[in-house]
Amino acid sequence: MSLESDIQVLSAQPIFGELEPEALRLIAFASKTQRLRPGDVLFRQGDSSDGGYVIVSGAIALDSSVSPDIAGKVAGSGVLLGELALLVPTKHAVTAIARQNSTLLVISRSLFIRALEESxxxxxxxxxxxxxxxxxxxxxxxxMRRAFLD
Structure with a gap:
């Protein structure tokens, strides 16, 4: 992928859409590309997370033993997984497994924070x-509280 296409994919995300072009360019340039084959595990529920993943192409199945409403959901192109982990240390709430050949941009928290510090x-x-x-x-x-109390 080219730098410009990475910037385009990132800018479609609300959290990245708030960034100035220079900050977005830094993230696109310094992020890593990860490729997965069907069945590859991106991360497991409960694992520490140190950043986010933008799905450039492919599909990632999400599964959670804690949140049944998430079980069976599939995230496709353009989805950001781990938005909160871009800002604070956290653990993955789900397990993410590639359903098909997939390409992701991996943005570490330290890279995201660096972009904010520089901009x-x-x-x-x-x-x-x-x-x-x-x-x-x-x-x-x-x-919701008022609705339950009424």
Whole structure:
């Protein structure tokens, strides 16, 4: 894949869409490409995660013994797996297994943080966007709480 096509794939993700072109270019340039064959395990539920994966092509099956609603879901091209792990240490909530030949961009947390450090405007944009998402989430929780209490 070319640098420009990697940038295009990344910019389709909301978290990367908040970044300035220079920060996005750094991530696209420094990310790693990983190729999987059918049956290859990308990661297992409970494993530590140190970054995210953008599916460039192929399909990744997700399975979780803890979240039955996730079991059987398949993530395809353009999906970001592990968004939270780009920002904070976390563990994988699911097991991810390639269903077909797949290509992924692997973005480490340290790379993502470096891009934000080198682009304070991008960091500020991302902070505002995440703040709005958190506010929306809290508002939805409050709506649900009121619905259960009524």
């Amino acid at each position: 304070p405007v991008s960091a500020q944009r991302l902070r505002r966007a995440l703040g709005r998402e958190l506010e929306d989430f809290v508002a939805e929780l409050n709506r």
